[in-house]
Amino acid sequence: xxxxxxxxxxxxxxxxxxxxxxxxxxxxxxxxxxxxxxxxxxxxxxxxxxxxxxxxxxxxxxxxxxxxxxxxxxxxxxxxxxxxxxxxxxxxxxxxxxxxxxxxxxxxxxxx
Amino acid sequence: xxxxxxxxxxxxxxxxxxxxxxxxxxxxxxxxxxxxxxxxxxxxxxxxxxxxxxxxxxxxxxxxxxxxxxxxxxxxxxxxxxxxxxxxxxxxxxxxxxxxxxxxxxxxxxx
Numbered sequence: 001x002x003x004x005x006x007x008x009x010x011x012x013x014x015x016x017x018x019x020x021x022x023x024x025x026x027x028x029x030x031x032x033x034x035x036x037x038x039x040x041x042x043x044x045x046x047x048x049x050x051x052x053x054x055x056x057x058x059x060x061x062x063x064x065x066x067x068x069x070x071x072x073x074x075x076x077x078x079x080x081x082x083x084x085x086x087x088x089x090x091x092x093x094x095x096x097x098x099x100x101x102x103x104x105x106x107x108x109x110x111x112x
Numbered sequence: 113x114x115x116x117x118x119x120x121x122x123x124x125x126x127x128x129x130x131x132x133x134x135x136x137x138x139x140x141x142x143x144x145x146x147x148x149x150x151x152x153x154x155x156x157x158x159x160x161x162x163x164x165x166x167x168x169x170x171x172x173x174x175x176x177x178x179x180x181x182x183x184x185x186x187x188x189x190x191x192x193x194x195x196x197x198x199x200x201x202x203x204x205x206x207x208x209x210x211x212x213x214x215x216x217x218x219x220x221x222x223x
Contacts, residue, residue, distance in 0.1 A: 004155075033209055043156070048209030056208040090155050098205035100146065103155035 001026065004104035006091050012110045013081050021076040021107045025093030032074040033094075033101055034066060038087035046089075049074055050097055078109075086111045116200045121218040124194075130187040132217055134200030137181045143204045145176060146211070147185045149196040149219075156199065156213075159185065190221045 005024045013019050025032050034046040045058040049068035057064075063079040072093075078085055088108050092101035117135040124130040136145065144163050148156040160167055160174045162183075167174045173186040187194055199216040 031209065033211075035211075042215060043211075043213035045210040045212070050209070056210065058210065092155075092211075097209055100158045100161060101211060102158055103148075105153075105155045 004091055004093050004102055006104040006107050008107060009105070010108045012112060014112050015081055015083060017081050018077065018079045019081060019109060021089050021109070023074045023076070023091030023104060025072050025074070026102055029093035029095050030072055031094045031097050032068055032072065033092040034074070034076050035090040035092065036087045037090060037106070038084070043090065047076070081111050083111050085109065116202060116214055118200050118214065118217045120215070121220070124190045124219060124221050126192060126221050126223050127189055130190040130194065130219060130221070132185040132198050132219065133182065134185070135182045136200070136202045139180050139202050140204065143202045145174065145183045146201040146203055147172070147174065148199045148201065150199070150216070151196040192221050192223065195219060195221045
């Protein structure tokens with residue numbers, strides 16, 4: 001069974017630009033989660049999507065947004081990139097919301 | 113969600129059992145104990161979870177004390193590939209999707 005897949009694996013952007021990260025959940029999983037892992041800050045919960053709807057978001061500004069498609073894949077969009085947005089962005093999926101989350105290997109975003 | 117306390121780091125000899133402790137003294141009755149690990153440059157990997165009974169799977173065993181205030185993850189025969197940061201997380205079913213990661217324990221398995 002294929003795991004959670006994320007693309008791209010690495011990305012370099014400059015301040016002020018916009019970026020879109022993509023995530024395909026494990027087949028059959030309907031919930032998708034996004035986390036940010038910045039250096040020295042640990043994993044921080046960003047967003048939770050279930051059945052195409054945003055169900056919860058962490059303490060991040062509105063320039064972090066996303067969506068979930070009918071096939072349950074998801075995108076994370078970050079506008080007006082700032083230097084501190086440099087981080088590993090991780091996507092996870094679960095069968096339903098109270099089941100274990102399974103993570104992809106992330107997208108490494110570097111802001112110059 | 114309740115907070116957890118884990119040692120910052122641990123060393124373990126290859127082939128020996130690794131016992132990773134976690135304190136969660138303020139855990140609520142409906143909160144599960146989850147363990148994940150993160151090998152360098154990879155995403156976190158789910159290991160095991162439990163509510164109050166001991167659990168075992170192909171990766172590890174989870175021992176939860178009777179008062180549920182602490183738990184131990186046991187890797188029965190550590191290998192070099194078990195070197196990782198291990199996270200103990202307590203989570204209620206109604207946590208609105210959020211896993212609250214702490215700093216975890218850096219486990220180094222040595223030959």
